Amino acid sequence: MPPEQLSSNRKSTDFDLRELQNVHPQDWKNPEPAHRYSLVVIGAGPAGFLTALNAAKVGAKVAIVERDRFGGACFNIGCIPSKTIIRTSRLYAEIRNADNFGAEVPSGISVNFPAVMERMRRVRARVSRRVSAQKLTSAGVDVFFGQARFAGPKAVEVEGKLLHFKRALIASGARPKVPSIPGIAAAGYLTNENVFDLDECPRRLLVLGGGPLGCELAQAFCRLGSHVNIVQDDPMFLGNEERDAAQILSEALARDGIDIHLNSQAVGVRADGKGKIVDLVSDDYKFTLTVDEILVGIGSTPNVTDMNLEDAGVHYDKDAGIMTNDYLQTSNPRIYAAGDVCSEKKFPHIEVAASEIVVRNALFWGRERLSMSAVPFCTYTDPEIAHVGLYFTEARAKDIPVKTFTVMMSDVDRAITDSEDEGFVKIHVKEGTDQIIGATVAASHAGELISEISLAMNAKIGLRALARVNYPYPTQAQAIKLAANAYLDTLRNPIRNWLRKQWL
Amino acid sequence: MHGVERFTAQKAFQNRSINTETPAHLVTLPDDDLLNALQRAAFGYFLTQCNSANGLVADRSVAGAPCSIAVVGFALCSYPIAVERRWMTRDDAARRILTTLLFFLNSAQSEAPDATGYMGFYYHFLDMQTGKRVWDCELSLIDTALLLGGILAASAYFTGNSPIEVQIRQVAETLYSRIDWQWAQHGGPTLPQGWKPESGFLHYGWEGYSEAILLYVLALASPTHAIPANSYSAWTSTYQWENLYGYDFLYAGPLFIHQLSHAWIDFRRIQDPFMREKGSDYFKNSCQATYIQRQYALRNPKDFRGYGENVWGFSAGDGPSPQRIRIDGVDRSFFGYTARGVPYGPDDGTICPPAALASLVFVPDMALAAVRCLCDRYPEVIKEYRLPSGFNPSFIRNGSRGWISEGYLGLDQGIVTLMIENYRSQLIWKLMRQCAYIRNGLRRAGFRGGWL
Known part of the structure; x- marks a missing residue:
């Protein structure tokens, strides 16, 4: 997607333009590459950005290549926008529940959804200052916008220029997994890539997937006024989470008014003038829901194509991503990988932890293991x-x-x-x-x-x-x-x- | 229900030596008389709710209720108790049991959606008259195990040489032998919860400690289709050993989980590898779980009415029905039939009195105090000496003192009948301790020590 465009037809706001100036300046000109870089970083999400910054701080000659926006999914279409609207949704829930705190429930509570989203964009623009291209250039990092492709085991090509490196880090992230449900592509669906571009709250929303993203946004949209159904293939939410925690979450979602369908799968989607009609099955029970929007949160696919990884001798799997050892080295020991492109747990702070390990291991002959770090993670439901x-x-x-x-x-x-x-x-x-x-x-x-x-x-x-x-x-x-x-x-x-x- | 059967049942009740009216005097009875009254009333369920033509017993005492095969398992255990208590003749009990076993022997076993069972297992709910599957229910492993527990107990009790007792033992052997536990494993390390002809195996299994311990023991001991021993350790690897409210215990929320397998198996001083590691046993664990139930009631985190030192018992059972209403200035969510548990809930203020009474073998003083408190504070809950599935002192509508469930559940009456007997004479425990299958299954699961 060209950076100057939004993923929907939504009109750009002032906040969008301010954010864009930070994360992908439209008048950017790539610099002339240095003779050789100590470290070339591919991808300017949390892992890539911090690795480049920290490496530059210790005097390494560093280049970073980003094909879209600085900040990656976390800042643009992940944690920051979702936590911002979750905060507003929690406020609405507390207002509605005011009498249980001994307070008066205001009459006529109505959600101003455009205002919720405008706040989200304002917050996102503000936070984007911390992950701007300018911040890296000020730290001495050469910033390149464009698609990175390996040209052998020691060089990367971007926009016709060759970047030679001693070490490289692949932090190209992941993108939402495309559902294989018959009819869903024609009917249309939302993912975290475009759900934050909505201007109207869907009256009826179906969330496919009961992982962190699905549960967080199902609850947020419910509290902002949608009638939400959530469908999860497994017997409980949050995958491998402890059963008691998942059970508490189920009860909380149900109490908010979300219709929960565990052990269920969507098997077909079609659209008519009244909405999107979704056929579901749970063991031998078949049922149909009609909704205005479908939000898909069934996981992500690592970004491993278009980089000529084969030329660099980097082994990968299209679904599991790049394979690394515990030191975050790929099959090419000069090249490291971190973040969503190789991690089962896709959280930005895990990327931060990985980035610090990469700097020490790649530049200072460190032997730090990711598994030795106790890295917490959190699902921001209520x-x-x-x-x-x-x-x-x-x-x-x-x-x-x-x-x-x-x-x-x-x-x-x-x-x-x-x-x-x-x-x-x-x-x-x-x-x-x-x-x-x-x-x-x-x-x-x-x-x-x-x-x-x-x-x-x-x-x-x-x-x-x-x-x-x-x-x-x-x-x-x-x-x-x-x-x-x-x-x-x-x-x-x-x-x-x-x-x-x-x-x- | 068969007319003759109903007459026989009523007659049995009329012959009771104690009053069948509202038991205002219950609280004054000595412990043994109190337990005798409660046990006999609970056993009466199997007389009034049984179809004598096929031995099937209703899941609950409401018109049109289907049979639950688990309740049949409890009924089969309760008949020997009735013989020992002189509530029924040995011949009558043997005939009832043989009728039941022959029904299962001759019932339809196929993939047809209205069969009675498949691969030796049985559907959870059956039509009381035809014995065919109802409600598109699942072919249930745990309920088949509870039925089989009853079959084996009856077989262990009727050891005589009369043709009817010999036949009971032969049919029991056949029914056990034809259950294909290996098929049920369908290649996985553990057992699933069930199967449906429309969709195959249910894609959720047993995770964490549960009543499935009896199921695993029986599957491990099968004379024909035994599952490998490591399937038991695969299941116990999901156990969670917790310290809660100052008590160490193997966690399971609802109280029935800490009771069902114990109705058959005497777990005192026998240990599997997990319990050896923890220095405990499943009997002690049930004691701890019951203390935790009382501690939860004392803490009463959701501030429901009635809970206290002697008002506890959070388990599977009826509830007021799913609804959300405002009581005492607080929005309350209520549920219908569900498995209530502590400390994670669900908790809607509903107490399950049979679960408290069935704790008798573990914590006799606590269980008796709970029953006496019920008699004293909520006498309207106990009708004809029988405990309802649930009552909820917080669910107050139209000036009532709370909600009381309608009718009775067969599982409640069964666990009360068996646990009181185990407390009084250990009859079922003794029968099952002599059962070679139970001993073998326990040994294959790694149990050692004590009576084993």
Whole structure:
């Protein structure tokens, strides 16, 4: 897609143009390439941008190639726009629920959808300043716009110019997976690439896919006024997430008024004058829904074509992406890969973690492994679902005896005062020790709570030490303290019992 | 229902030595008399809701209800109890059991959508008269296992040499032998929940601890189509060992999960590899789960009416029906039949009294206190000594004191009958401890120690 165009027929706003000036200046002229670069980065999403910036900061000669917009999917069509409208949708939900907080529900609540989207574009334009092409050039990075193609194992060609490199990073990202449902292409559908260009809230919306994107946007659009159906192939939402967390999410979505269809698949789509008619099947039960828009969130396909990866000796799979080892090296040891093009978990902060590893491994002979980092991730529904480290099933598969300390948010005073007492904190430890091996949080602010557990894991702080941390009262983070206290109680009881026997 | 059967059932009730009216005096009875009254009333369900022509028993006591094969399994276990308690003659019990077993032996086993079963398994719900599949329900593995549990218990009890008792044992053997558990695995490491002729195997299985432990033991012990031992460890690899409210336990939310397999198998002091690792056993685990239920009721996180030290019991059962209404200034969501559990819910203020009473073997004092509290505080809940599936003190409409479910569920009455008996005499546990299949299945699952 040419950068000056929007993915829909929506008219460009001032915010769009301001953002565009940051992420793909229309009057940009590619520089003359240097003799040889220490590092050439392909793709200016979170992984590519940060790797280029950090490498330049340590004095490396760096070039970055972007074919579309700086910021990648995260800033343009992912995290930033979605979290912005999620915030507005949460506000509407709270307004409607005001009487449960002892407040008056205003009469005649109506959603100004264009205003919601305008705010989103304003926020996106503001955030885009942090990922601008100018910021990289100021740091000494040569910025090239155009399609990158490898010309052998040590060079990349872009817009007719050859960029020689000692090391390269492929961070070309991914794009929404195209559904193979008969009739859906003709009927038309939305993905995260164009859903944020909507000017009107669909009256009836069908969301295909119950992963993070599908669940987040299903809830957001429901709260902004759509009647939403969500269809998920699996028996629960969020793929491999813990069952209890997925169950809490199901109940939250249902309570908001979303019609949930688990174990179901769309098998055909057709359009008539009244809408898009979707045929669905769940085991032997067949049913039909008529909607105004279909939003597809069934995963993504890595961007691995058009780069002549074969010429560079980089092995890849069209569905799984580029294959890397734990040091993020591809089959060509000079070339690294990071981000959505090679990662199963597609979150920008995982790209950030990967970018830091790449700089150390590619430029400083580092031997850092991605698997050694405890990288949390979060689904920003209400409640949020966050996780870090191992799931208990993964631990058991590795023959690690695991014990889970569970604290319900309904036992946390601040969660009760805020009427946000739904959910839990689960901290998995290696049984017989206080070593944290993973955690799952389902809570209104799970994304914030998981950070502390992630810090503890990366710093190798156990539950025993966490129990000695002082928390301001009342805070929702005290759920972590309560879990740590529960661990201490399992230690204290035998000792206390022994002492009691000795003394009494 | 067959006319003669109904007459016999009514007669059996009339012969009871205790009053059949509203049990205002229940709370004053000594423990054993109280339990006797409750157990006998629960057993009465199988007399009044049974079609004597084929032995099928209704899923619930409402007109037109289909048979649930799991309820038949409980009925088959309850007849030996009735013989021992002198509520039924041995001959009458044997005839009922043989009638039931012969029905299943001769029923249609095919891929036809209205068959009774397929590959030795049976559909969850059957027409009470014809025995054919109803409601397009699934060929159910767990309900077949509960039925088979009843068949094996009956077979273990009727060990005499009379033609009828010999035939019971022969038919039981045939029914077990023809169940193709390996087919049900359909190449996967674990067992699925079921199969439908229209769509094949249900694409969700057993994840986490559940009542499926009896299912796995029976599938592992099959004399003809046993599944490999590693399928059990594949299932237990999904277990989650949690510390909640200060109790360590193998998590499962609804209380029935901690009870169903225990109605048949005495899990005291026998351990599989998972429980050896944790230094516990499934019996102790059910005790912990019950303490957690009480602790949840005391904490009452959703602030429902009635919950307390002696008002608990969150399990599968009836509820007020799906609706959202505002009570005491709070929007409340209610559900119909669903598996309620703690601590993750769903929780709509509904208590399942049979689940509390069925905890008798694990925590006798707690269970008896719960029943006595019910008799004292909510006497209208217990009619003719029988516990309803659910009551909800928070669901207040038109000045009522709450909602009480209509009629009775066969599973509730079955678990109450069996668990009271296991508490009083351990009859079913003793029968199953002698059953070579159960011993073999437990051993193949890796159980060791105790009576095994």
